[in-house]
Amino acid sequence: MTDDTSTETVVDADSAGEPQAPGFEDLGVTGPVLGAIRDLGYESPSAIQAATIPLLMQGRDVLGTAQTGTGKTAAFALPVLERLDLAQKTPQALVLAPTRELALQVCEAFESYASKMKGVHVLPVYGGQGYGVQLSALRRGVHIVVGTPGRIMDHQAKGTLDLTELKYLVLDEADEMLKMGFAEDVEQILAQTPEDKQVALFSATMPAAIRRLAQKYLRDPEEVAIKTKTTTNQNIRQRYLVVSYAQKVDALTRVLEVENFDGVIVFVRTKNETETLAEKLRARGYSAAAINGDVPQAQRERSVNHLKDGKLDILVATDVAARGLDVERISHVINFDIPTDTESYVHRIGRTGRAGRSGDAISFITPRERYLLGHIEKATRQQPAQMQLPTTEDVNTTRLNRFDDAITTALDETGRIEAFRDIIAHYVRHHDVPEGDVAAALAIVAQGKTPLLLDPENDPLAASVEAVNRPPRGRSGRDRGGEPREPREPRRGRGDYAPYRIEVGRRHRVEPRQIVGALANEGGLRRDDFGAIAIKPDFSIVELPANLDPAVLERLRDTRISGRLIEITADRGAPNRRRPARHDDDRRPARHDGDHRSSYTDRDDRRPREDRTARDDRPPRKPRHK
Structure with missing residues (x-):
């Protein structure tokens, strides 16, 4: 718990890396871990590392605020490796990350820092990967688990992840996790781990929700705030x-x-x-x-x-x-x-x-x-x-300019030009061919079999260029710089979506952003793969691409939102439930991330006939009397 006795350290990142700054060995990093980071080229710690590593080595809980990219991974990974008990086969450290990409990156960092240690086992745990690989590794024994909240909760529910002897827990990019709707999942994971564990929470920002989480689960933490002023070369x-x-x-x-x-x-x-x-x-x-x-x-x-x-x-x-x-x-x-x-x-x-x-x-x-x-x-x-990705015309313009430059450069070589001028004149006299045609023929010889210019009709990359240069779908009709964009057709028509039912709804306090965050993270979906989202009392309807890969559905089978299995299935409801209502006088449309507008009206809250029959097992309502 944080209280009035907690202290705060504010560090100017610009002071890191100067000669008077401590080395990693001064922070308590020793032996094989020190050797590994030296091999990686690390010379002096960054500001977050210099401020955080000694605290974690002392067993203190840490609440760190620093921008992404300031070296937070080493700040928590090095102390964990220094104090790892290789004889213990149940997980000693758990790192929660918002996305599978970040989880893999953290896992790779741990493996790099532990490259000179024998027998350290690090396991990434995330949605989209088969359970078999993860279960086999857990049975053999792992020291460090790095994973996304959804898959960690799945293993906890199945009883396949033993966290009873957990010593260290890290929340990496905590604000991103909360933005993606993982707040309840994170709290549930924290509540099911030993109370005496050491907790490090890192976040780029410190909103009220993060501070409440820290007050509830961290014990008298030291707050470390890194004021970064890093800029890149203006050149x-x-x-x-x-x-x-x-x-x-x-x-x-x-x-x-x-x-x-x-x-x-x-x-x-x-x-x-x-x-x-x-x-x-x-x-x-x-x-x-x-x-x-x-x-x-x-x-x-x-x-x-x-x-x-x-x-x-x-x-x-x-x-x-x-x-x-x-x-x-x-x-x-x-x-x-x-x-x-x-x-x-x-x-x-x-x-x-x-x-x-x-x-x-x-x-x-x-x-x-x-x-x-x-x-x-x-x-x-x-x-x-x-x-924009260069078009065929861009490529041809560049090639012609370079060809012109090559001719100009050759013309500057006066001595060689004189020798070849006599050769060309000889050819023109004996073959009665215009000098322009001779120059063109010499260009063909110099170019070889590869055409100088691309044929616009047969450009093998034309489709890729068109796909890459297609403007992103947006709400405002303006690009990032605020300039109006040319109007265009939507990327995906309503007919290209199909409705899917998930078994979480308003009763489970689920929000559209939680659905998007969980499905995108576990299924590898993009934000623009989502259409309308309708949240009903006991379930929700989500529009996903009609041509959705079955492998994505398989990955989503075990996904949980707010601790509840979503049990995703194709929705077979009435036809008018497949389309968001154009007008809804009774309820505001559901939104997620402010990007997707639309909902389903209450009158569309119907199930297939057999479901309605199963529900309607109540006694008939008595007639009303005036």
Whole structure:
């Protein structure tokens, strides 16, 4: 419980990393954990790490306020690993995260920090993954569980997750969890864990709901607030492109076609992806190489030197491999996979625009990652501009300009021009061909079999370009900058949705945002996959894509909202229940996140005939007498 004796530490993030700052060993990090973070290139702790690690080492509860990307994961992971009892096979630490992506990222961080420790088992637990893998790992024994609230509650309900000996519990991105409707789930999990556990709660903001949660479940916590002023170099132009995962390689190819780049670093999340993407780029004619933590140091240095010398144009890298990289030729940084923490983002794009030079940073963002733009804007105090995927016309214009530049450069070589002028004149005299035709023929010879210009009718990426450049569906008719957008047809017509019934309703105090948050997180759905949501007393109707993959339904079978199994099924109600009413005089339409307007009227609250028969087992109502 927090009380008047709790203290608060306010830290200016700009003071972190200076020479007088303590090292990790001064904070109590030792042995294999210290060795692992040094191998990762960590030199001095960030502000949140310097303020939080000693407190957690002392066993204090912590209430931390810091922006995403300030190094919170290491702030709680390092103390947990330092005090881990490897002999205990039941979970000792539980980390709750709002999304599966963040859960996986935290899990990977734990594994990196524990790379020099033997026998540490970390298990990610999230919706969408089969129970078999998770159950097998739990039976073998795990030390640290990182998961989303819904799946953690499922395991608690099934009795497959033993938290009776839990020592450490972390709520990561607590405000995001509450925004997604997980407040009751989080409280239920907290209530079912030992009272003497140590709790660390981290949040980018401190709304009243977070403070109430802390007052209820944290014991005399130390409050740590990080005042970050991190900004990126003003010489770096920041842009982003909204693109699906499947379109990323095509999008990268198009961007490289039209950008006037010198050297490029393309950042990806995993070691395997560096090799895969570098190979795809080489197949498309680019000189690219991969660097990651598994590449031998000598080979990494050779690749970097080739980039410096102009023998290589593109490095595909992970964060660890590119740490400290300073190459003057780097004109562009491309986040093929956008980092989920802003500290990594700032470090990545800082590879360009150095020593007063200008640079470009382009980030590929999937529709589900749009929320990260807000984190980036807050942390860097700059708003990246949205860009469009280059069209066939854009590519052809760029190719022609480069062809013109190549001719201009060749014309400057006076000595060589004179020699070839005699050769051309000889050919014209003996073959009676106009000089213009000879020049065109020489261009064909120089170009080879690859056409100089793309054929608009046969552009293999035309569909991808059209899909990526399609404006997002919005309510206001304006883009992020406030400029009016051209009117267009909705992305999905009402006929492309189908109604699904879930067994939670007003009686269970469920709200539309909880439904969206749980189904999106557990089923891998996007926000624009949701149509109307109607909340009834005992159940709710949710419109989802008519062509919904059966695998998504399977993932949603065990989803819980407010601790209750939703039991999702296709709704077979009366035809007029399949469509939101245009006018509803009796009830306001249900909304979730302010994005989807519509509801079902009370007169549509009907079940199939057999259900109504089952319900109507009451005695007939007595006639009313005047």
